[in-house]
Amino acid sequence: MGILNLFGSNSIIVLYLLHYPFCWTETHISVYTGVFIVSSWLMVLLTTHATSGRLADDSLALIGALSGLVGFLLQGLANKDLFIYLGAGAALLSNMMWPMLRVIMSKAVDIHEQACLFAGIGVTEMLSTLVTGVLSPYVYKISLGRIHGLPFLGFSAISFLGACCIVSLIARRKTREGKAQSVNGTSQSSVTH
Numbered sequence: 001m002g003i004l005n006l007f008g009s010n011s012i013i014v015l016y017l018l019h020y021p022f023c024w025t026e027t028h029i030s031v032y033t034g035v036f037i038v039s040s041w042l043m044v045l046l047t048t049h050a051t052s053g054r055l056a057d058d059s060l061a062l063i064g065a066l067s068g069l070v071g072f073l074l075q076g077l078a079n080k081d082l083f084i085y086l087g088a089g090a091a092l093l094s095n096m097m098w099p100m101l102r103v104i105m106s107k108a109v110d111i112h113e114q115a116c117l118f119a120g121i122g123v124t125e126m127l128s129t130l131v132t133g134v135l136s137p138y139v140y141k142i143s144l145g146r147i148h149g150l151p152f153l154g155f156s157a158i159s160f161l162g163a164c165c166i167v168s169l170i171a172r173r174k175t176r177e178g179k180a181q182s183v184n185g186t187s188q189s190s191v192t193h
Helices: 010-018 026-050 057-076 081-090 094-108 111-143 150-192
Strands: none
Touching: 010 026, 010 111, 010 150, 026 057, 026 081, 026 094, 057 081, 057 094, 057 150, 094 111, 094 150, 111 150
16 A cells, blocks of 8 residues: 555555455455556546645645555455455555655755755665564464454554644644744734834
8 A cells, every 4th residue: 555665564465365354366466456556656646736736745645644544444444355445445645645745854954955864764764664564474463363454453553643743744834824924914014004
């Protein structure tokens, strides 16, 4: 899904769909993931193009985080193929979060600091992928006797935390915009008097 690579769930989606209650074939899983990846990136491109200038970058990042949250939640609670497909549909915009966060971060630093910023982001993503890629299959195996989709519920919880952080970012932006408007309004009124 959108943030599957970062969460390492690419490694467990195959295990999840091969076993009961889904029992998908490898071909079915390959077609499903291929169609999802292409559809997801097309939706991200269309959405960012359609909302260009209408929605702030942080709002698009929030849409991506919420899309991932709902997608992972539906897949974690799935007991039929329909919920897997609904989860994929809900997660179509989840790929939008990371590029939008990169845009926000690149605007927050000087042009001379961007190489360092993106190197740090790259290292963080690689370490996250490594850790979750190694741990996710073990968590999945442990959860088999209990809650079949437990790793996906965990991914949903992580997406929720990300969404909360983005909401705080939006709140800070709105506060700054409000202060800037009040300063501009004050300076304009003093000019007219």
